[in-house]
Amino acid sequence: MKKIIMASLVAVLMIPSLAFASDNSTSSNTLLTDVNIQEVKKTEDNEIKVIEKKSNIVEVEQRTLDTSNAININTKKEMEEKLVNPLKTNRMQSEDSQISSYSLSPDLVYTDLITEEGQVNAYEYTVTSPGKLTVYLETIASTSVDYNLHVFKLNESTNELEEQVSSTYGPGVHEQISKIVEVGTYYILVQSVQGFDAVNPYAFIIKHSATYSENEPNDNIWQANSYTNTLYTRDTIDNGFDTDWSYLNITSSKELIVNMRSLSSNYQIDFFDTNLNYLLTLNPNVNYSINFPAGQYLIRITPLSTDTLNQEYVFSVQEPVTSTANATITSITSDGGVQGKVDYGYGRYWRIKSNITVNGQLKNANGTLAKNAPVTVAVVRTINNTVHSNTGYTDGSGNFSISINNIGPAAGNYSFYNISSTHYYDIIPLLVFSGNNEVNSSESILYHFAYSMYN
Ligand SMILES: [Ca+2]
Numbered sequence: 001m002k003k004i005i006m007a008s009l010v011a012v013l014m015i016p017s018l019a020f021a022s023d024n025s026t027s028s029n030t031l032l033t034d035v036n037i038q039e040v041k042k043t044e045d046n047e048i049k050v051i052e053k054k055s056n057i058v059e060v061e062q063r064t065l066d067t068s069n070a071i072n073i074n075t076k077k078e079m080e081e082k083l084v085n086p087l088k089t090n091r092m093q094s095e096d097s098q099i100s101s102y103s104l105s106p107d108l109v110y111t112d113l114i115t116e117e118g119q120v121n122a123y124e125y126t127v128t129s130p131g132k133l134t135v136y137l138e139t140i141a142s143t144s145v146d147y148n149l150h151v152f153k154l155n156e157s158t159n160e161l162e163e164q165v166s167s168t169y170g171p172g173v174h175e176q177i178s179k180i181v182e183v184g185t186y187y188i189l190v191q192s193v194q195g196f197d198a199v200n201p202y203a204f205i206i207k208h209s210a211t212y213s214e215n216e217p218n219d220n221i222w223q224a225n226s227y228t229n230t231l232y233t234r235d236t237i238d239n240g241f242d243t244d245w246s247y248l249n250i251t252s253s254k255e256l257i258v259n260m261r262s263l264s265s266n267y268q269i270d271f272f273d274t275n276l277n278y279l280l281t282l283n284p285n286v287n288y289s290i291n292f293p294a295g296q297y298l299i300r301i302t303p304l305s306t307d308t309l310n311q312e313y314v315f316s317v318q319e320p321v322t323s324t325a326n327a328t329i330t331s332i333t334s335d336g337g338v339q340g341k342v343d344y345g346y347g348r349y350w351r352i353k354s355n356i357t358v359n360g361q362l363k364n365a366n367g368t369l370a371k372n373a374p375v376t377v378a379v380v381r382t383i384n385n386t387v388h389s390n391t392g393y394t395d396g397s398g399n400f401s402i403s404i405n406n407i408g409p410a411a412g413n414y415s416f417y418n419i420s421s422t423h424y425y426d427i428i429p430l431l432v433f434s435g436n437n438e439v440n441s442s443e444s445i446l447y448h449f450a451y452s453m454y455n
């Protein structure tokens with residue numbers, strides 16, 4: 001039996017706190033400071049290793065996986081459905097140390113047992129291309145059994161295990177780790193910190209995402225991105241197990257608008273307090289007005305279907321936009337060769353024809369940017385008094401760009417005598433709304449060009 005000795009590795013796994021890390025980072029590397037990995041040898045082949053605790057010595061034995069019943073899983077939901085009886089999925093042959101090498105693969109569900117408190121099971125996983133690593137551990141449904149999940153990387157030059165990332169929720173809570181990884185050898189460790197279940201296995205899956213958002217890794221509460229009072233984020237779901245956590249500190253009670261916009265509606269938005277007590281669930285593509293007590297909130301966005309994959313979504317918690325908000329129109333493009341500001345004798349206004357794009361920026365009365373806020377721009381054509389409007393959303397800088405097409409012809413009720421020609425036009429209103437509130441606009445009048453005639 002081949003053995004690898006790693007002294008004090010168990011000590012590394014004594015993650016000190018289950019409380020939310022206020023510094024918003026995993027920073028688990030510091031846990032390795034006092035640990036001296038005396039000897040780490042790679043075996044000649046990539047084999048599954050199971051670590052067993054013997055006082056201060058951790059022995060790593062070779063084991064392998066029975067993949068005869070391996071199941072491909074695309075989403076967490078599928079895994080839940082297929083793991084009704086996990087014993088029917090592939091099991092590790094935990095007693096057999098003679099079986100040949102095996103390398104973990106992404107997308108397959110593995111199950112294994114812990115048979116004594118404090119046991120650590122370790123699995124080697126080779127990353128063959130850079131990307132985002134996600135490991136999801138479905139733990140035992142028990143209030144007295146607590147397993148945690150850790151990822152180490154083997155430093156090939158020093159033979160030391162480093163770059164620890166941990167997920168250390170309490171009993172009965174599934175664990176999840178995300179990590180941006182380079183090519184190399186990683187170790188996934190499942191550790192019993194309290195109790196064990198020698199009959200019911202835990203299950204885990206590895207996902208590899210070649211592309212991912214700049215907000216990653218943010219798959220657990222220790223990796224949540226931090227915000228104060230308001231939040232605006234653009235993110236993607238990069239695999240079916242991806243979850244996106246945010247941490248929002250609201251310093252005084254206030255009404256806020258919560259809005260997640262996405263092409264797919266197959267997401268779930270959950271709010272928790274920092275003790276992970278569930279507070280509420282919201283749906284995407286709905287504007288919610290919520291009175292938040294002052295406090296700290298953990299927010300989780302979970303995909304419910306693979307049609308969310310790699311689709312950008314925008315999620316925000318923002319102050320409501322009121323009628324005191326100010327829209328600054330920066331430009332209005334138009335077809336018909338009439339684009340630009342002119343003065344036909346009633347002031348200098350943007351001239352338009354039938355198809356226009358109104359560009360501007362929306363700010364709240366206190367000067368803060370109105371982010372992810374609905375903006376409706378409307379013009380009223382003189383002929384038949386028809387309203388033409390369209391709605392969009394501001395971006396993270398409060399900017400909007402709203403196109404209105406097929407406004408149609410102007411009546412030409414007004415005329416402007418030029419030296420060579422006479423221009424006929426209408427004077428029409430431009431209105432800007434956010435939701436149901438009309439806001440102040442830097443431009444409220446347009447010249448709607450009809451035609452010109454040579455004098
Ligand atoms: Ca745990």
Ligand SMILES: [Ca+2]
Pocket residue numbers: 178216217218219242243244245
């Ligand atoms: Ca994520």
